Amino acid sequence: MQQHPAPDRRAAWQAAAQALVIRELLLQEARRRGVTATAEVDEQGCVEVPEEALIRELLALHAAPPQPEEAECRRYYDSRIERFRTPELFEAAHILIEPAGHDEKAWQAAEAQARALIEQVGDDAQTFAEAARRCSRCPTAAQGGSLGQVRRGELLPVVQEALERLHPGTTGSSPVRSRFGWHVVRLHRRIEGRVLPFEMVKDRIADMLAARAWTVSAVRFVAGLVSGADIRGVRIDPAAIEAELG
Template sequence: MVETAAAVATVNGMAITDAMIDAQAKRMGSQPGMSELDPAMLREAATDALINHTVLVQQAEKLGFESRPEIKSQIQTRRDGILANALLKEQLATVSFSDAEVQAEYEKHFNTKEQEYKARHILVEAEESAKELITQLDAGGDFAALAKEKSTGPTGANGGDLGWVSPSQMVEPFGNALKAMETGKYSSTPVKTQFGWHVILLEESRDVTPPSLEQVKPQLTELMKRNALKAYLEDLRTKADVKMN
């Protein structure tokens, strides 16, 4: 029990301190509408809320709620969560990275030039339908017009226009087919994906300039922190006696 001399109020001998009120006021101040209260009113509301909370807790203890199995389970779960999160937070505070480590992480993700492709496609359900479209294109058919008429995909109404895309955005083998095509050419054989059969037209391609290190440094360091915590957890699991029943 906190010394009552340091208390702003007591409830059946249980102290409510300045620190407790400040923390409660901070929580309440973040709630909609409460942030508009002046500090004195917010502090008064926080004190009142703590008194109410303490009265309820004391009554629950008096009635033996802690011995109820479902309550004990909830308390244990909350306790375990608080401990685990506190450990991870403390571990995270010890994690830091040198400039060289951040640079290495940057190069790992942005060490190669990528390309984007401006493409159209016509999506149909059957391979034979796709082959027939290629025959029509070979005879001088207009790709966009055929896409509007025949494509079952959502881009059909726009002449099959996909805009600028990277292969990694597309399902396979669509992405690989794009990379292998010549600019201005359409696929000579249908490309099958989980959505059906595609005829693809590659209109243009361009190099993608990667973002600078400074642009992505916050995201990279966050990723590195997550990976460090993952490694820490994996190390703990390796050392633990884990048995699956």
């Protein structure tokens, strides 16, 4: 039961019981078919349990679907081509001005310093980098405030929002506030995402389609065992089969 988290004890018992029934059905079928298997050893040196090896071999022999053909992979790629686009990148830099204290007066002084820096550096990249080395309290100061090439979600939301509003080669006209202090933000350039060619992603697509097909095939195989078995005391939910094999 401890391996089947559930909202309550009864649900955990039901999930554990279903798992044990499915396991027993698979073992019985493996023995009925005369399946034999050699236990595998993983990278950590752990040896596979003999019963698990039998189940693995049974499913490999009698439930594994054919590998997806290239035409199927191509159809998937063409119908979902936006999924294979590289993320848009922002090559950016910032200067972090920390308040000298926690009160509002300290925050106001830090904001005034940040605004003064904006006036001083303008849109000049070299001047911005020099100001970052001199004034920024972020570790990026050593690199002239450079944040490198970042994707959405990698920066503080307020900093990302400020970058989104900028044209490449410009510094934000106002500093943005975060819990760390005031940020003077510069966008060096914006690198648009591009669609990856099919040849670059076809193996990944094939692996994904194969895994999906294996789950469907294995679930159908076990469902057939369930429908033909005399099971008492436990009702097998089709979702439980997929949970055990997916």
